[in-house]
Amino acid sequence: xxxxxxxxxxxxxxxxxxxxxxxxxxxxxxxxxxxxxxxxxxxxxxxxxxxxxxxxxxxxxxxxxxxxxxxxxxxxxxxxxxxxxxxxxxxxxxxxxxxxxxxxxxxxxxxxxxxxxxxxxxxxxxxxxxxxxxxxxxxxxxxxxxxxxxxxxxxxxxxxxxxxxxxxxxxxxxxxxxxxxxxxxxxxxxxxxxxxxxxxxxxxxxxxxxxxxxxxxxxxxxxxxxxxxxxxxxxxxxxxxxxxxxxxxxxxxxxxxxxxxxxxxxxxxxxxxxxxxxxxxxxxxxxxxxxxxxx
Amino acid sequence: xxxxxxxxxxxxxxxxxxxxxxxxxxxxxxxxxxxxxxxxxxxxxxxxxxxxxxxxxxxxxxxxxxxxxxxxxxxxxxxxxxxxxxxxxxxxxxxxxxxxxxxxxxxxxxxxxxxxxxxxxxxxxxxxxxxxxxxxxxxxxxxxxxxxxxxxxxxxxxxxxxxxxxxxxxxxxxxxxxxxxxxxxxxxxxxxxxxxxxxxxxxxxxxxxxxxxxxxxxxxxxxxxxxxxxxxxxxxxxxxxxxxxxxxxxxxxxxxxxxxxxxxxxxxxxxxxxxxxxxxxxxxxxxxxxxxxxxxxxxxxxxxxxxxxxxxxxxxxxxxxxxxxxxxxxxxxxxxxxxxxxxxxxxxxxxxxxxxxxxxxxxxxxxxxxxxxxxxxxxxxxxxxxxxxxxxxxxxxxxxxxxxxxxxxxxxxxxxxxxxxxxxxxxxxxxxxxxxxxxxxxxxxxxxxxxxxxxx
Numbered sequence: 072x073x074x075x076x077x078x079x080x081x082x083x084x085x086x087x088x089x090x091x092x093x094x095x096x097x098x099x100x101x102x103x104x105x106x107x108x109x110x111x112x113x114x115x116x117x118x119x120x121x122x123x124x125x126x127x128x129x130x131x132x133x134x135x136x137x138x139x140x141x142x143x144x145x146x147x148x149x150x151x152x153x154x155x156x157x158x159x160x161x162x163x164x165x166x167x168x169x170x171x172x173x174x175x176x177x178x179x180x181x182x183x184x185x186x187x188x189x190x191x192x193x194x195x196x197x198x199x200x201x202x203x204x205x206x207x208x209x210x211x212x213x214x215x216x217x218x219x220x221x222x223x224x225x226x227x228x229x230x231x232x233x234x235x236x237x238x239x240x241x242x243x244x245x246x247x248x249x250x251x252x253x254x255x256x257x258x259x260x261x262x263x264x265x266x267x268x269x270x271x272x273x274x275x276x277x278x279x280x281x282x283x284x285x286x287x288x289x290x291x292x293x294x295x296x297x298x299x300x301x302x303x304x305x306x307x308x309x310x311x312x313x314x315x316x317x318x319x320x321x322x323x324x325x326x327x328x329x330x331x332x333x334x335x336x337x338x339x340x341x342x343x344x345x346x347x348x349x350x351x352x353x354x355x356x357x358x359x360x361x362x363x364x365x366x
Numbered sequence: 367x368x369x370x371x372x373x374x375x376x377x378x379x380x381x382x383x384x385x386x387x388x389x390x391x392x393x394x395x396x397x398x399x400x401x402x403x404x405x406x407x408x409x410x411x412x413x414x415x416x417x418x419x420x421x422x423x424x425x426x427x428x429x430x431x432x433x434x435x436x437x438x439x440x441x442x443x444x445x446x447x448x449x450x451x452x453x454x455x456x457x458x459x460x461x462x463x464x465x466x467x468x469x470x471x472x473x474x475x476x477x478x479x480x481x482x483x484x485x486x487x488x489x490x491x492x493x494x495x496x497x498x499x500x501x502x503x504x505x506x507x508x509x510x511x512x513x514x515x516x517x518x519x520x521x522x523x524x525x526x527x528x529x530x531x532x533x534x535x536x537x538x539x540x541x542x543x544x545x546x547x548x549x550x551x552x553x554x555x556x557x558x559x560x561x562x563x564x565x566x567x568x569x570x571x572x573x574x575x576x577x578x579x580x581x582x583x584x585x586x587x588x589x590x591x592x593x594x595x596x597x598x599x600x601x602x603x604x605x606x607x608x609x610x611x612x613x614x615x616x617x618x619x620x621x622x623x624x625x626x627x628x629x630x631x632x633x634x635x636x637x638x639x640x641x642x643x644x645x646x647x648x649x650x651x652x653x654x655x656x657x658x659x660x661x662x663x664x665x666x667x668x669x670x671x672x673x674x675x676x677x678x679x680x681x682x683x684x685x686x687x688x689x690x691x692x693x694x695x696x697x698x699x700x701x702x703x704x705x706x707x708x709x710x711x712x713x714x715x716x717x718x719x720x721x722x723x724x725x726x727x728x729x730x731x732x733x734x735x736x737x738x739x740x741x742x743x744x745x746x747x748x749x750x751x752x753x754x755x756x757x758x759x760x761x762x763x764x765x766x767x768x769x770x771x772x773x774x775x776x777x778x779x780x781x782x783x784x785x786x787x788x789x790x791x792x793x794x795x796x797x798x799x800x801x802x803x804x805x806x807x808x809x810x811x812x813x814x815x816x817x818x819x820x821x822x
Contacts, residue, residue, distance in 0.1 A: 109753025
């Protein structure tokens with residue numbers, strides 16, 4: 072059979088293909104990515120969008136946790152100060168219950184207790200980044216205000232609502248505890264107990280009962296610290312989990328779209344060899360002609 | 367007729383045919399690199415013999431004709447494959463431009479969707495923070511812009527394809543007119559039984575070019591050839607050509623007409639077929655998908671947004687300008703409805719510090735908003751579709767080009783000029799010429815001998 076006498080166009084097509092291969096390999100090596108456009112691997116390109124979304128969210132959960140942890144720490148240390156203040160108030164109350172005290176001694180105890188009451192009010196109105204921590208979701212409103220019409224002398228202007236913040240897929244953490252459930256819970260109202268103690272010391276009657284009520288309130292407030300302790304533990308655990316999830320996502324992304332450097336490098340070498348071989352073939356073929364041998 | 371004069375005339379015929387054969391070789395060599403050229407071969411036959419009694423003497427050699435070596439079936443297959451290749455080539459270049467819009471994982475619609483929902487999460491840790499509220503509005507604006515940009519790019523690409531359609535129709539008309547002209551020349555030559563080989567080659571090349579532009583069927587008739595599209599629209603009938611025309615039709619796009627018949631939908635191959643398929647089917651389908659996504663996402667987010675309360679305790683309004691009914695054009699028109707950060711409805715109970723409605727808005731991330739799918743799943747599917755269409759078209763084009771190359775090889779193995787072959791032939795013809803010249807010298811000497819007989 073007669074063969075194609077002009078194979079140069081075939082060789083040029085082959086040259087074009089091997090040059091294309093070289094270019095693909097170079098793009099992979101320079102970008103570090105195997106999937107540079109959807110047609111490189113349509114399924115991987117689609118999965119990479121989901122991967123990127125998860126990565127974005129995982130990073131966001133981490134940042135939310137950092138923000139929550141700051142808030143929890145402020146609240147926890149505030150409650151720690153509250154507990155210490157109430158502890159001092161209890162000590163003072165027990166001293167004041169001693170019947171041998173003079174009126175003057177009791178008056179100075181009452182005065183110190185009033186100071187503690189002011190301190191409590193100030194602590195209950197603590198802010199974090201400009202927001203009231205113990206106001207429920209009324210974070211722009213001063214939650215505890217002096218109000219003589221109330222038996223405790225303090226009115227709660229916040230609400231009972233709780234915000235939750237997402238810290239994982241389907242995992243939400245409460246970010247606050249309303250002040251009404253910490254400082255002025257019915258039956259454990261710290262302000263009411265303080266006012267009661269001050270009033271009984273001033274009247275010098277029923278001091279023991281008032282101290283008992285304050286002890287209840289003290290125990291209750293101490294118990295509320297558990298909420299923040301638990302939340303901080305959960306945040307810490309979730310943060311660790313998210314860290315490993317991030318690693319997994321990034322390794323998945325690399326598997327899906329990252330360049331296989333060794334494969335790309337060997338493809339580069341192969342395609343360059345092919346280019347050289349084709350070029351050599353073209354050079355040889357153009358030298359072969361019967362005309363050269365006829366004189 | 368025999369005798370010395372007979373030998374002289376036989377030798378003369380050999381000299382003449384050797385020259386003619388050499389001329390054929392020379393023409394082949396000259397056209398070795400001419401595209402579409404078909405090599406020719408001299409067909410030599412012995413001259414009619416002269417009978418003298420019981421003997422018959424040869425009368426030399428005659429060049430009967432020059433045979434062009436071409437395979438019509440192969441030409442047909444080449445034309446068909448060229449039509450497919452032309453279509454795939456124009457589709458691939460359009461698809462490669464389209465997929466640029468869907469290439470980035472750090473940009474584009476997918477990224478904008480992720481970042482919008484991310485901004486909601488960020489705000490949920492501090493729902494009254496003005497800069498975080500602005501962050502949500504900015505992310506919503508970026509989301510709208512991403513849809514707008516992609517929709518605009520797709521539309522301008524349709525516009526470019528449309529321009530290309532008009533140009534291609536012009537190219538087709540030029541070619542069909544040329545083919546009709548060549549047909550006339552072939553007919554003129556064949557009417558007087560002359561060799562039309564050069565014009566046949568020219569026509570073959572023109573039909574190849576036409577095949578890369580539109581689907582062509584070649585019908586051989588008594589007086590030449592007729593070209594139609596595969597659905598029967600006439601393009602060339604012997605020496606007449608039928609120009610196609612374009613008219614602006616629906617959506618500002620041009621329709622292709624043959625006479626008064628709209629043939630836009632029936633052009634199935636060639637560059638024009640590919641352009642029309644991209645312009646009228648593939649890109650509109652993609653636009654429709656984006657509109658569905660934009661409309662579904664905006665509607666779901668608006669519903670969620672209206673369920674909440676803004677910073678002033680008022681019920682939330684629309685976050686995005688409500689998409690057009692039916693969704694057509696939603697991606698291009700997507701826009702954020704509010705600019706005042708206090709109007710962002712983050713609260714679920716009317717208190718400013720509540721973040722409850724952000725959870726409702728965030729939940730849209732996992733809601734079926736378009737085609738029964740979550741927003742990003744739907745978008746991923748679009749990306750997959752664009753990617754696999756491009757990859758498949760690219761693979762089909764490679765395959766088609768390989769087939770074309772093989773067919774070209776076959777064509778060349780039959781019709782292509784081999785310089786080695788021509789060199790060898792030239793030696794043969796030269797030797798034959800030398801030998802015939804030698805015969806004449808010999809006859810000359812013998813005639814000399816006859817003339818000088820008895821002179822001594």
